[in-house]
Each structure stands twice: as C-alpha cells, then as structure tokens.
Amino acid sequence: MAMSIRVVAAAVVAVAVIEELLVLATVRRTVHGRLESTEKLAMRTARRSVPTSGVWPEEAYPVFRNGMSGVSAVVSFEPSSNGLPLGADDVVFRRNGRARRYVARIDRDGNIALTVPRGGTRKAALEFANSHRAWLLEEREKARCALDERKSRRLGPGDSIWFRGERVRLEVTKDWGRPVLLFADQRIFLSDEDTDLARPLKARLRALAKETIPPLVFAEASRLGLQVTKVTVRDQKTRWGSCSTSGTISLNWRLVLAPPEALRYVIAHELTHLKRFDHSPVFWRMLEEACPDYRVHEAWLEERQDELSW
C-alpha cells in the first residue's frame, strides 16, 4: 500500500523543479516550525530552508484581501504594532498539504504569510507566529520599505547600474537628433528622451542574456559531462535560476548584471542539481568541486540583491 502511494506520488512530481531564491528584500527570511514542538524552532535563512522535495512550498503569490491588494489593505491600520498579539487579520494563511512544519515568512507583498501544514490549525500557526512576533514585525517593516523603494525606482541619465560585475553610468546623448542611451559597450536608441530608462534597458539586457547565457550553460555541461535538454532565460522576480528533473535549466536575465564568475557559479549550481536534486551537504560538496570558490560568488549576489533586482 505504502509502496503504491509512493509510486503515484513519484509520477505526479515526475518533472519537479528546484528553484533558487534570489533573496529579494521581501523574501528574506523564513521561520519554520514543526508540528509537534514549536518551541525548539530555530530561525533559518530562506536559502537553507529550500525543501529536499525540490519544490518550493511557500511560493509568494499576490495576496488579495477585501478586494484590495495585500499591501494597500494593511498599511494604514496595524493594531499589532501596538503590542497586541498578531491576529488572523494581521496575517495571510496558506494551506500546504506538502508542508511538514509551520512556516512564518514575509511575502513579496510585505505581508506576514503563515503556512499551515497538513493536520495543522490556523490557531497553532498564529501561536507560532506570535512566538516570533517582534522579529516578524521588524522584517515586515523592512520589506515594506524596500517594496516602496523598488516601486519608485526609475532609472535616468547619470544613474549607475551593475553590468557584468562593473558599475556603469547611464548616459543619454543624441545621434542625428535621436536620443540614444550609452553604457559600457552598449548603445540603445530611445523612442522618447523622457522615458524611464529601466524599460529599454531591461529589454536590451534580456536579449543579451538570451544570446549569451545558454551557450555558457551547454559548454559548462559538457565540461562536467552532464546532459542539458533545454535552457531558458526568464524574468524571474525571486529566483536566480531553476532546474527541472527533465533537464531544463532556467536562468534569470539579471545574471548579466553580475560578474561573469558569479554567472558561472549559478550555472554550476543548477547543473549540479542534475546530479543531486536537493540542497544537502552532498550537493554543496559536489558544487564545491565544480566551482571551488562558490561562496565568494554567492556572497556577491546576496550583498547586492537590492541593486540587482530592479
């Protein structure tokens, strides 16, 4: 019986995807709780909490409450900031049949999101959240500030961005009367001089990523003797990359902003998942063989997360 259940489950998740956290400010940390004893719980960073099933269970979706988006609905009135315990109105519950523990986290909309595992209750989830109340409120505040900042982030002439690991300045000039954006060795004609430069920049960088990243993945795969079926370059808000058991590797276009060595690290990381589909110590040892100074690159990406996530 148990065997057949396992077989069915395996069939359902035949193409599982393991995804890496971009660690944006809004998805910075997660608190986990076991069903049995919530007291023993340690806070962990989200990176270490990626589940071994290869599926990210607490995916943050846009949250709607009272017909309004989660952010605008809860910003104006926050009774829990006054020292009252967190109540059902202060949080967003997420049921997750696969979760084995209670999880409290700040989602990308700046809400306190509570995952209720199978067999768990909302009441226990709230008790768990309240045992970390101060920390959650503090993280929520930080997440909301970062969210406001990001929303208002526009790029104009004179601003700098990261590009291939270098800080480069955006310059707008005219070429035969047409506005043109210059940075590093790039040149982009603009449709309107007053436009927010982030949009045309994103389009160019994404095209550049699509052109340059896949060949690097295939080259690295052949060096490591691994089989990759497909490489996609995507606009992932919270991930550097992902790897599926079918051999598809997806990477974030923003990796062209990072140093080439950091990009190679993320590629090596995803490729290593083809051998080991989890984040176990064995996985990190394999990765270290493929990319000995991976910690340096991981730290680079993590330290500049906000500057890279426009």
Ligand SMILES: [Zn+2]
């Ligand atoms: Zn990974």
